[in-house]
Amino acid sequence: MLQMLGAVAASLFTWQNLLFMNLGLFAGIIIGALPGLTATLGVALLMPMTFGMSMVPGIVLLLGVYCGGIYGGSITAILIKTPGTPASAATALDGYPLAQQGRSGYALDAALKASTFGGIFSALVLIFVAPQIARFALSFSAVEYFALSLFGLTIISSISGKNQVKGLISGMLGLLVSCVGIDPINGTSRFVFKTDLLAGIDVIPAMIGLFAITEIINKSRSVFKDTGTMQAFSSKGIPGREFWSKWVNLLRSSAIGTFIGAVPGTGATTASFLSYNEAKRASKDKESFGKGNIDGLIASEAANNGVTGATLIPLLTLGIPGDTVTAILLGAFMMQGVTPGPLLIVNNPQTIYTIMFSLLVVNVFMLLQGKFFVRIFANVTRIPVALLIPILVNLCMLGSYAGNNSVFDVKLSIIFGLVGYLLTLLDVPLTPMVIAMVLGDICESNMRRGVNMASGSYSIFFTRPVSLVLIIISVISLVYPLIRTLIEDLRAKKTEAVNGGEK
């Protein structure tokens, strides 16, 4: 183990890794601090920059963008009450009132420290839990992998968005997109339409289109809008003793964030609101929440950064992305010729441990950058949207071209971007589509292998315990929201009837 740690340290602490990690963090915090731009967009935009790099610096850069993006959202949430990312919406509830009271430095410092704590907690869980899951997953066959990908698809569709049916429609569209190209079992072509699609639709232009172009078009709506008034910046941070006196809240919120992050389809926004509510429930001073209670801010920030390491657990151990950022990271891994999964941890432990430990280091650098550059990050909100849009359009177009040096990929990303924008107008969530595009191939090839193994019988998926359990959970995740709606309707009718009778 010590020998392994030494090797990991040697491969991690190179000047290239540290440089790219910090560049990623810096860019991530800036993107996160810009209202309307998310960590997902940051990772999608910067992924093309990793094409020419070897795997570790490339992944480390993207992890920096991811962690920085989640933290960066808190800066504008506190200073202008506009969360840079949805994950920081709960931070604004108490952060902004604190800034109004002239304690912006205090709030920003607490957010930074809580984010770092949550991030490190999550990274440690990743380091200790991931190898155990990978060992367990080594015994999985095609049958279990099919059930696992089905579980990933259904749970993401059921959780994301307000309407479960729309989530599932989005997922099905993603599955159809994943079918384009050569059939994985028979080798025949599907939906190629006399174009360059024989190799399938590349995930990178599709993701740049769905996330980056869609977000840019959405962001452009605020070109002529006022960005809001920024509260005055005060430099007095939170005293160490006061911060550490919140250790119960920190641990609870980081644990919630980590747990939520490990479940596919949930994410940082859910985690931060859940932790905020838990902190409020546990507090003796519930009335002060929403008026500048530091516990609310700490809970939200520790939880949303607590998600970062945990989302890598299903990705690195099972090869299943849990959210959009990890779906893009999976694309980055594949671009480097590496497929994440249990075999990768067993066969190539040094690389994977280097990536896992890098998450710890990323969080330490995030603390340092946050301490020294917070004023710069805060001023990012002053960049006019009219200037931002041409820069982002340029970056997107070049990014989608650079993957395969193909103008056709630029066309693809534009098609995905416009379709994505239309889908968001109809309230169709895009996350299930992206996850399905990534999981579609795994799902199909394993389903067909499983059926072929069982000589054409689909019953094989119900006779193996792991597969059966996963399929049952998938069915429950699909049926439960419908049953809950029915029960709520019945209850409402009952209450109406009782109220009518009383009158």
Next chain:
Amino acid sequence: MNKITKDKITGLASLIFGLSMLWYFIPNWVVMKTAKINNHTFPDTFPKIASYMLVILGVVLLIQAFYNEAKEKRSGTAAAETKEKAEKLPFREAFRRFRSSEAYCVIVTALAVLLFNFLLSRVGYIWTGCICSVLLLIAFRSKKWYHYVIVIAFTFFLYFLFSRILLVKMP
């Protein structure tokens, strides 16, 4: 557009897309020639499952939308659609308002992206990047000269980064 209308459009689109996959795209664009070698699953199995699901989900969403609409009508909570008389504006005024609207910004950005694609293979990246960025700034009525300098400099920076450092063959 209210939620029910959005649900109806999505449901209908899903239904039509699913049916067109089943009746046109799968029979015509999935090659089955060598598929018989493997006798249990076929190249069209998975697309068919996804397409049938799209049809079913489309129908479910439509039923859900009509049910919700009926429920709202019954309970009388349907938002009374206030049909305001369209204010008649002179063309110039209407155009001026449109130029400050969200729709204008969305259309301009979408057009810029399409223009980028059109120009990229014809005039190369540097010209495309500069033309699109400058046109976007003009469309957004940016009056500061240094914004124009920044976007042009950024185009050159990206060209340098991708072609010289990341060794991407640029158009």
